[in-house]
Amino acid sequence: MNIELHEILIKDLAENCKDAGEKGVTGYNGRLNIRPAYQREFVYKDKQRSAVIETVKKDFPLNVMYWVKNSDGSFEVLDGQQRTISICEFIIGKFSMEFETNKTQYFDNLTDSEKEQILNYKLMVYFCEGDDKEKLDWFKTINIAGEKLYDQELRNAIYTGPWLADAKSYFSRNGCVASSLGKDYLTGSSIRQDYLQTALFWINNGKIEEYMAQHQHDHTANELWTYFQSVITWLKSTFPEYRSVMKGVEWGSLFNKYKDRNLNPQTLEEKVSLLMLDDEVENKKGIYFFVLDGEERHLNLRAFNEKVKRETYEKQKGECANPKCPNSNKEFSFEEMEGDHIDPWSKGGKTIPENCQMLCKPCNRRKSGK
Secondary structure, three states: OEEEEEEEEHHHHOOOOEEOHHHOEEEOOOOEEOOOOOOOOOOOOHHHHHHHHHHHHOOOOOOOEEEEEOOOOOEEEEEOHHHHHHHHHHHOOOOOEEOOOOOEEOHHHOOHHHHHHHHOOEEEEEEEEOOHHHHHHHHHHHOOOOOOOOHHHHHHHHOOOHHHHHHHHHHOOOOOHHHHHHHHHOOOOOOOOHHHHHHHHHHOOOOHHHHHHHHOOOOOOHHHHHHHHHHHHHHHHHOOOOOHHHOOOOHHHHHHHHOOOOOOHHHHHHHHHHHHOOOOEOOOOOHHHHHHHOOHHHHOEOOOOHHHHHHHHHHHOOOOOOOOOOOOOOOOOHHHEEEEEOOOHHHOOOOOHHHEEEEEHHHHHHHHOO
């Protein structure tokens, strides 16, 4: 990759700066693509972008930025997107900032000399020329010390195209339609690509890269968006009583497996309600899996603490409580044994000292496997 250092005035950078939403953000009189497909969404908070402008106003140096020079003479931001958008949005009046004087001001409210100083500030920009792989490799390298790129942001860098642009319009903006429909059931942030990652994980059973590679050159992401709507509609009708623990459940895997089953929401709700009140159940999210498949592993049932297990071990004098233990005459060490419920949870057994017995590990494994 060829790299050359240039000085760019802020007034040139901000000339005809435009934010066209899904079509991108441009500056430098239309010659600079400020938000290429491989870039993260804008994540700076007010304090961070104000710090950028304060640095410029004091005439202190900003970190060097990197632009990719394309064959047609245009450019795209390789590194420095957050700083670039902060500067451009301040110049065109999209946000105000609080200077050290505690005065909140827009650019148009500054004095002529203050405006002139900012507009003539020189940004240090490296122009880089290379192929797509070189750009991506360099992008990863120079971002190591910056805000950590999330996994989906890196995937977006690889699988760019019309499909990704359309998918991001549904899942990757503040106030996007995916957020409006399913934010109560999703964790993370839309602008950091968490919603898009979740939908992709659901639709292809965790094989995100495989799905993106297959659809990279599709013109729309209708299939993904339709699928996501179906998942949310199904879960709302199947589990109509909303609880905060529903946020972050892998609803896609449940939908994929049970969408064609004739489920009774009222019966399911009765089971869910009882389990939510059960102190033995430590993983409340797992309740939604358990009421559908009956597997206790989802519930993370309470286990005996070390004190109870030690006391029980001493009472048993190191002997396995299973009368059919192949090593019934052996005195096991504490580490060779595990705490077990005499009466299992499924039959009303509680995690209390009176319901604890110590089994050797082989016997406990055989019992658990039944």
